[in-house]
Amino acid sequence: MRLLFLHGIWHPPAIYNEKIMLTLWSKLEDNGFTICAPQSPRDHSTPVWPMIEERNPEITEHPEWYNAKDNNDGTKTLAGLPETIEFLQDYLNNEEAFDVFMGHSQGAQLLSILTVMAESDPSFIPAEKRWKLLVPMNGPNTFDTVDTLLDLVQKNGKIETPSIHVFGGPEDVTWQGQQKMKDVHYRDSTSRVVQHNEGHMPPKDEAVCDELIKAMLDSLKANNNALLP
Numbered sequence: 001m002r003l004l005f006l007h008g009i010w011h012p013p014a015i016y017n018e019k020i021m022l023t024l025w026s027k028l029e030d031n032g033f034t035i036c037a038p039q040s041p042r043d044h045s046t047p048v049w050p051m052i053e054e055r056n057p058e059i060t061e062h063p064e065w066y067n068a069k070d071n072n073d074g075t076k077t078l079a080g081l082p083e084t085i086e087f088l089q090d091y092l093n094n095e096e097a098f099d100v101f102m103g104h105s106q107g108a109q110l111l112s113i114l115t116v117m118a119e120s121d122p123s124f125i126p127a128e129k130r131w132k133l134l135v136p137m138n139g140p141n142t143f144d145t146v147d148t149l150l151d152l153v154q155k156n157g158k159i160e161t162p163s164i165h166v167f168g169g170p171e172d173v174t175w176q177g178q179q180k181m182k183d184v185h186y187r188d189s190t191s192r193v194v195q196h197n198e199g200h201m202p203p204k205d206e207a208v209c210d211e212l213i214k215a216m217l218d219s220l221k222a223n224n225n226a227l228l229p
Contacts, residue, residue: 001220003028004098004131005037006107008138010048010062013037016104019056021202024209031213033100038091040065042080065110075147081113082148088114089125097129099220104202105174108136112159112185113143120156132223133216134159137166138200141177142184153185162223163191164215171199 007013016037017025028035040063048062066080088110092098103111111134118124144153165182169175182191194212196203203209 001033001100002096002098003033003035003100003102004092004111005035006065006101006103006110007037007039007063008103008105008107009064010044010052010059011056011104012039012059012061012063015056015059016202021104023204023206024202024212027206027209027213031217036095036098038088039063040084041087042066042084045079065106071147075145075150076143077147078143081146084110085114085117092125092129098131100133100135100216101131102135102137103139104137105140105200108139108178109141109143109181112136112139112181113149115159115161116149116152116156116185119160120152131161133219134161134163135166135212135216136163136178136181137202138168138172138174139165139178139181140174142181144184158187159185160187160190162219164212164219165191165193166203166212167193167195168199168201168203169195169197171197173200 005013005016007016011020025035042064044062044064045067064080065084066078069077069079071077101111101115115134118130143149163186165178167178172178192215194208194215196205196208198204203212
């Protein structure tokens with residue numbers, strides 16, 4: 001099974017594999033997932049929070065997929081989003097199909113945006129390359145106020161692709177935003193929630209990681225993934 005992982009803002013993929021998601025990453029591979037994690041070519045456009053540099057001093061690159069800017073009319077502009085979409089379209093077209101899209105923080109928001117685009121426009125990605133499951137972790141917020149996405153979100157409605165939302169508890173700085181993103185953009189009938197207590201970080205507890213992976217495998221089996229018994 002193939003899994004595409006989209007990193008969060010200011011954190012390159014290597015730090016997830018080596019530190020932030022060490023337990024979950026290892027367990028995913030042990031359960032038959034091949035993880036591909038492209039790094040955004042876009043460097044950070046705003047200062048990196050000191051706490052990020054203090055927590056992970058080994059990081060020398062601080063990529064972002066885009067940067068949110070508030071507009072006077074109440075909408076937001078995601079600076080860099082068009083270039084990111086183009087980059088990932090090229091990546092997906094040059095890779096084998098992925099069964100799962102997993103993303104942390106900004107990556108969780110981005111995989112939701114990509115899925116809305118794919119579900120609303122058949123030409124966005126070939127049908128044979130459509131992913132079967134979404135795993136947004138610690139998503140920051142909805143994107144229904146993004147100026148370039150207003151019409152698309154209204155037209156598409158809620159995401160149909162099955163999803164497992166990973167919430168980090170009330171200590172997460174995006175606790176309310178991640179719940180709102182699920183409520184606004186996802187169907188209750190095709191989504192479920194896995195909870196942990198790591199705040200705005202992916203789960204580290206082995207039991208939670210096992211619960212998440214079991215939920216992923218169950219969802220893929222239910223959606224007739226030919227790679228599973």
